[in-house]
Amino acid sequence: MSNQTVFSGIQPTGELHLGNYFGAVANWVRIQESGCYQAIYCVVDLHAMTMPYNPNELRKNTQQMFIDLLAAGLDPDKSIVFVQSMVPEHTELAWILGCVCAYGDLTRQTQFKDKSEQLEGKQDAFISAGLFTYPVLQAADILLYRAGWVPVGKDQEQHLELSRDIARRFNGQFGEYFPEPAVLSTETPKLLSLADPLKKMSKSLGPKHYIGLFEEEKSVRAKVRSAVTDTGEAGTEIGPGALNLLGLLRACGKADTAQAFEREYANGARRYAPLKEAVADALVELTGAMRQRREGIAGDRERVHKLMQEGAEKARAIARATMKEVRRLAGLPKHQE
Numbered sequence: 626m627s628n629q630t631v632f633s634g635i636q637p638t639g640e641l642h643l644g645n646y647f648g649a650v651a652n653w654v655r656i657q658e659s660g661c662y663q664a665i666y667c668v669v670d671l672h673a674m675t676m677p678y679n680p681n682e683l684r685k686n687t688q689q690m691f692i693d694l695l696a697a698g699l700d701p702d703k704s705i706v707f708v709q710s711m712v713p714e715h716t717e718l719a720w721i722l723g724c725v726c727a728y729g730d731l732t733r734q735t736q737f738k739d740k741s742e743q744l745e746g747k748q749d750a751f752i753s754a755g756l757f758t759y760p761v762l763q764a765a766d767i768l769l770y771r772a773g774w775v776p777v778g779k780d781q782e783q784h785l786e787l788s789r790d791i792a793r794r795f796n797g798q799f800g801e802y803f804p805e806p807a808v809l810s811t812e813t814p815k816l817l818s819l820a821d822p823l824k825k826m827s828k829s830l831g832p833k834h835y836i837g838l839f840e841e842e843k844s845v846r847a848k849v850r851s852a853v854t855d856t857g858e859a860g861t862e863i864g865p866g867a868l869n870l871l872g873l874l875r876a877c878g879k880a881d882t883a884q885a886f887e888r889e890y891a892n893g894a895r896r897y898a899p900l901k902e903a904v905a906d907a908l909v910e911l912t913g914a915m916r917q918r919r920e921g922i923a924g925d926r927e928r929v930h931k932l933m934q935e936g937a938e939k940a941r942a943i944a945r946a947t948m949k950e951v952r953r954l955a956g957l958p959k960h961q962e
């Protein structure tokens with residue numbers, strides 16, 4: 626890999642769930658621990674403003690997501706961890722990139738269609754222009770750090786493709802400057818809902834569809850126990866619900882156990898209670914330490930505040946240098962700091 630900078634972000638729209646963790650954040654930690662990359666991770670609070678929100682909740686959720694990322698394994702001594710709105714260069718670059726992004730490309734983004742449809746059904750529906758231009762801000766997030774790699778789940782692949790188009794158009798118009806970022810996927814790029822395994826695990830479907838990374842053991846076990854599995858006859862294919870549980874088991878580092886169940890099922894057995902128990906045990910084992918770490922971090926608000934400031938300063942140092950060059954290339958006057 627020639628470009629060693631990795632960037633990714635997460636919205637502070639509520640609790641971190643297993644889909645976020647296994648689809649993205651677990652990879653962030655692995656990348657950080659490999660020591661081979663400049664890893665930059667961000668709580669993208671500006672993106673969370675594209676759907677109706679409450680300012681006090683956004684403030685609280687942003688700090689909580691920052692804490693949760695540290696509890697999940699991000700280390701501010703090894704990665705740059707920061708909050709997007711504390712680095713104003715993100716919005717400045719978004720404007721410039723918006724001017725090299727085709728309107729037609731934005732109209733084809735499926736996330737906009739899905740989210741605006743969700744809103745249309747509601748009373749006083751308001752669909753913001755921010756929701757429409759969201760992928761431009763996402764391109765700015767990535768390109769501001771000239772990142773070559775973006776560890777995200779499958780649902781973000783279309784946006785990444787657009788980020789590449791935007792980088793290409795900027796380079797074509799103003800001179801080669803931005804790398805074209807590529808997706809780095811985990812082995813679980815799309816974790817499915819436990820209650821409806823034809824849909825991706827997502828908060829907006831409601832609490833029975835997802836498991837929070839810091840959820841209480843009792844609730845984790847209850848949700849896994851009631852997960853939808855197929856009731857297929859011997860010899861038929863394993864259904865998506867059971868496959869999803871097997872994937873979860875593998876994601877928790879229990880590949881051997883998953884393989885043993887697969888062998889059983891290949892021989893025609895269809896007993897899902899032991900599989901569910903193994904998944905619940907693996908999740909409780911994995912998340913127990915994180916829950917404890919979270920309590921410790923949350924108990925020292927002063928340190929959290931300091932880490933947020935320091936993370937933003939480190940990110941800004943890179944962002945300022947990029948913007949200096951972008952302004953020059955795009956024909957804008959020098960900017961006094």
Ligand code: AQP
Binds near residue numbers: 634635776814816
């Ligand atoms: N189910 C999933 N499987 C794999 N990866 C997933 N991601 C999200 N859901 C899954 C990945 O998590 C990262 C953060 O995405 P986000 O900021 O869009 O997170 P979110 O808003 O919390 O995701 P939700 O639950 O899907 O939110 P709603 O329901 O509000 O839209 C990304 O890398 C994403 O791919």
